[in-house]
Amino acid sequence: MFTKRRTWTGLVAAVGLAVLATATSVPAGAQTGDQAAAPARGIYSVQADKAQRNAIEAGGVDVLGQRGGATEFVATPQQLDELRAAGIAPTQIGDLDKQLAERNSRNGGKAAAKADEFPAGDEAYHTYDEVNAELEKAATDHPDLAAVSSIGKSVEGRDLNMIKISDNAGTDEDEPEVLFNCNQHAREHLTTEMCMRVVSRLTDGYETDAKVKEMVDGKEIWVVPMVNPDGAMYDIEGGEYKMWRKNRDGEGTDLNRNWDYKWGCCDGSDTDPGGETYRGTAGFSAPETKALSDFVLSRNVNGAQQIKAHIDFHTYSELVLWPFGHTDETVTEDMTQEEYDRFETIGKEMAGTNDYTPMQSSGLYITDGDSNGWMWGSQKILSYTFEMYPGQGGVDGFYPPASVIEEQTSRNDAAVDILIQNAA
Template sequence: MRPRLRGGRTTVLAALLSLALAAPIAAAQDRTAPAAGPAAGTTAHPRLPHQYEVTGPATPAQRTALTATGATVDEVHAGKVVITADRAQARAVRQLGYALRRLPDPPATAPAAPAGAAVKDFPSGYAKYHTYDEATKEIDALVAKYPAILSKQVIGTSQEGRALLALKLSKNVTKDEAEPEVLFTAHQHAREHLTVEMALYLLNEFTSKYGSDPRITKLLDSREVWIIPDLNPDGGAYDIASGSFRSWRKNRQPNTGSRNIGTDLNRNWDFKWGCCGGSSSSTSSETYRGASPASAPEVQVVAKFVRSRIVGGTQQIKAAIDFHTYSELVLWPFGFTDDDTGPGMTRDDHDAFAAIGKDMATTNGYTPEQSSDLYITDGSIDDWLWGDQKVFAYTFEMYPTSFLGGGFYPKDSVIPKETTRNREAVLRLLEIADCPYRAIGKEGQYCKGS
């Protein structure tokens, strides 16, 4: 159960944030500090963050206060949450008055490899996950096999020079037609490898079924589909570079004046950046927002691409899904405010968002809710896509529901089921992308020709 609790938020949040920020978290600047005592059956790795079950937080305000310590909230239940935190962040959470229980580390977790060590593959039990090079090879093979409906663009490079790709799917793929466009993005957070598999699944499904599946054929005949399969290839490579998992979240961008590495890409977007207690200014934080809006090169590249889809003054991208793990959620804007209709969103906008989100959730069994029902976030891609570009943008938090199912690292045996699980939701979003207000019966008011 994920509560939808409201009321009394501003006062409580202010008090909790003050307490959290007063906690002595300066030690978090040193990633080499010893970790908290390990749970039974685990091995302490001082360079790595760990997951903890926190008993007590039950409201969005209380959960937002947890993130002020620099930790991330990974899953939410009634009266309990799971966080990822280093030693200092865990101590700060305890100083908020909560009890913490250290959870087992991901399978085969190992200390950091020496600088310059070669990137290795996924560990045993995860070999069917794709490394960046493996994914690129599969994409190139699909482009060669289906050149009439699939094309590849290099839209920029990551911090470490890896190509960031945008794949286009459409009947007349070489032409820029006046058709509704839909964007699918994946892997903003390094440890969320299942999202790359989701992007590859969509590429394979659309290409292999075009011409034989009437529904997919009709959609590619009338839509332009964009897939950016890997926003954070550097972080993903680093997460497995030792041959096991590091539970790494951010990109691999150096931070001036600090030895802490990385920016949380999904707190770096240039809309309500750093506005509302939903990200951190500390380079040691899991949710470090970056030095300035869109300071991360990967965010710059994707934002520039999205703006390139403005044709004749109109944004051609009408809807989007950003894939994450985990918790099995369908989320919609806004994250920076708990108001249903924050600045830049009308009641009809909200109602259309909610209707489409709830409809998609009926197909995959996820829980649908406004992003801020969990906790406040600012500088997120969904808020930017709507607030800046008026794109009906959703976040899907994929399998599992909890750390008991593998958390950020479910075994590769789940890939077919958990990617296929989102097929119907994706198709429904594509079908309604030409006029999202049709979801609330107001297509005549908002959509020309309806």
């Protein structure tokens, strides 16, 4: 059942939507809902404008990605029936369970070496323990540049580890600070590799890269590679991917709808604990978001926030997004035109280096309780979301082969540098 603040029918009426007809060509073998029985979890696509995307997202389905006006999402038969009843006609482009089975059986069906490792062929992705080992190694290899700490515990008691990178990592200097975090959503493993790329480049490259040295000497840089370690490890449990998005508190909370700014304000999150965008019982009800926000608040010294810039890495769709997500307005009580223009200018500059599409977050669909909104609305931190590779792809969009890690993380080097340089 859809349990958002408005039903599908109400949402559709509100945007003047009668029929959502797909304008995309149907891939070979794909079938519309009227041509075949709906699978338990079908993957669907529809060409939609902004108002229509809001209606789709508000229906409680699992929105996978956006590209060229097409929205890809996962829906159950019940959800599909409600979509049709509301006059929405998506095209089925896949069966989620079949695609997962195919993805998990690659490399000749060979199983992962251990139950807590990535599927065979994807061993280059970092598990939770491997991330922590790499962070500790960076601190050991570069004791003046790097220091590891924990900002708190996950639902299941895992440390939420963070690394500080600066020329005097053991000293709290009066320098602008930058925050990078990854893996709020469990299945988005490529984002963890992005954070690990930032760590390795800014530490291993310090002695040989003049630009890296300048950034590290002039800033304090914080990196949290796994905000959702419980969900990430559950997603690969048994050596098979599960398409798990949320944390592991009961049916799970969507961490990127749990931030306490405009939390639950605007039909941009789900009240149903079973929903993929379930926002939790209150803002910061999830220990993971509470821990990260508490760390950010701890950097507010004598009323001045030391963290000046932030990127929250996600997959997929190849986008650079900036606040706000809860409204289409560019000027609000917490955003002047000058401030918005700065977001847009820097966002477009970063997108010019990685060939992502830049836009205000609400340009996709309305969201509330997201990290970018809180970072700026609460702390005036220049905050962006990067939706990484690929541009589209269903199940494969979340589980690209390990062979792309180097290319797709290094693709963001110049954008990361631009953000650091604009942390003033």
